[in-house]
Amino acid sequence: MNALIEVNGVNKVFPVPGGQVVALQDINLTINQGEFVCLLGPSGCGKSTLLNAVAGFALPSSGAITVGGKAINAPGPDRGMVFQEYALFPWMTVAQNIAFGLEIKGAPRAQIDATVEKLLSMLGMTEFRGRFPKDLSGGMRQRVAIARVLALDSPVLLMDEPFGALDALTRRSLQDELLRIWQELGKTVIFVTHSIEESIYLADRIVVLTYRPGTVKRDIHVDMPRPRDSGSAAFNELKRELGRLVMEEQQRHEAAERAGLTTD
C-alpha cells in the first residue's frame, strides 16, 4: 500500500490569556491510500485540531502535513470536509448544495447535472432534490453534506464527528452507507469520533489521542471482517481495551477541569 497522507512532527499551540495550550505535540502519522482511520479521544484532546490542520483551515505551529506528496497550506477540494453541524447552505436546495463544488470548479452544466443525479440516487435522496435543508431530517442533511464532498471526487474525506448529533438508528444506517461508499469509491477517510463503538464499527485503524498535550497514545489496527458485529467477542475485547485507554485520558481531562485549567 502506498502512503497518501503524511503527518510529520506536527505541533499546534494556541495562545490563551496568561499562557498557551499545547493542543498537538509531535504527531506523526502515515495514512495509506484507501485507509479508514478513526481519531478517538475525549473532548479537548485535539481531534478537531488535527483534522483542521489536514483540511488546511488552521495550519500547524510547526511540522508538516503532505497529501499525495503535496504540502498542505490551504483548504482545498482534494480534501472534502464533512462537519458535525452539516454546514449545508440553507439558501440552496439539496441539488444546488451538491452542485456547488462543481460550479466553483467550472464544470460544464451537463456534467454537473449528471453527477448530482448519480449522487442523489446513490444516497437515496432523489425525491428530496428540490428541498431546502431546513425541511430535512438530521440524517438526510448529513447525506447531502456527504454527497456535496463526493461531487468533487476528492480522494480524501475528512469527517469531524459527522454523526454525533444523530439518533442511534439513523447513525447506524449512515455508518453503513459511509462504509459502502468508502469501499465502492476507494476513498481515504479520517473520521473523528469520541464513540468507541463507532470507531470499532468503522475503522481499519484507530488512533487514540492523549489529552493535553495531544499526542498519539495508541495506533490500533482493526482486522475484523465487515460488517462488524458489536456483539462478537473480538468487538467487545477491543471495546474494553479502548475504553480503558480513553478513560485514562478522560480522567486527565477531568483532573485538569477540577484544577480550573479548562472549561471544555
Next chain:
Amino acid sequence: MKKPKLKALAEGAAVPVVLLVLWQLVCSMGWVNEHVLPSPGAVAVRWWQYLAPLEPYDPKAGSWLAWAVSGELIIDSIGSLYRVLMGFLVGAVLALPLGLLMGAKPAVYRWFDPMIQVLRPIPPIAYIPLSILWFGLGNPPAIFLIAIGAFFPVLVNTIAGVRHVDGIYLRAARNLGASQSTIFRRVILPAATPYILSGVRIGIGTAFIVVIVAEMIAVSNGLGFRILEAREYFWSDKIIAGMLTIGLWGLAIDVGVSRLNNYLLRWHRGLEH
C-alpha cells in the same frame, strides 16, 4: 380551515365595530362639535367623494379607465407612492453596496463608521430646511428626505448581516474551493439577506413616514399635502379620510414587503410553519 378564519375575522372586527358605534353615538347625540370630530358616516361620505372622479364621465375626454382613476385620492396616492418608491430606491441603492463593503472589509468599516454614527441619529425631518435650500420645492427635496430615511436602516442592517454570517459556511465554501469573490456572491450575500430584507422593511416604513412630512412642506399634492390642506378649510372629515388612506397604504406596503420576504426567505429556518 374556514371556521377559525371566520372566527379570527370576527374577533378582529369586534373592537373597531364597538368603537365605530361609540363614535357615531357621540356624534349623533351632539356631544361634540362636528368640526372637531365628524361622524363616521360623514367621514365615509367624504372618503367616497375624495375617491370618486371630479367630473362626470365624458367619453369624448378620454378612456373610461383614465376617468375612473381621475379622483383626487388616487392622484394623491400615486404621487405619494411614487415619492416613496423613488426615495427608497435612491437610499437603498446607495446603502446596499456601502453596507456590503463595510461589512466585508474592516478597513472600510473603520473609515465610514464614525461618520455614520454621527449622521444616523439626525432624524430625516431635521434635513427639511437644508433640503429646501438645496433642492427648492417639489419632488426633489421630498425624494432626498425619503432617501435619507431609507438609507440608514438598510445600511445598518446590511452591515450587521454581512458581519453575522456564520463562519461554518465560509469554511465549507473554502473547503469546496471557492474564491473570495464566489464566497461573497454565493455565500455572504445570501446568508445576509434576512438582515438586509429586515432593513428594507424598516427603510420602507421610514420612507412612508417621511413622505407624509415632506409633502406637508415641500409639495402641493400627495396624501400628506391633502390632509394639511383640509385643515385650512376645517374639513376634519377629509383629514380623517386622508389619514385612513395613509394607514391603508402603509398596511398594504407592509403586507407586500412581508410577502416578498417570505418568498425570498423561503429557505430560512425562522419561517418554518
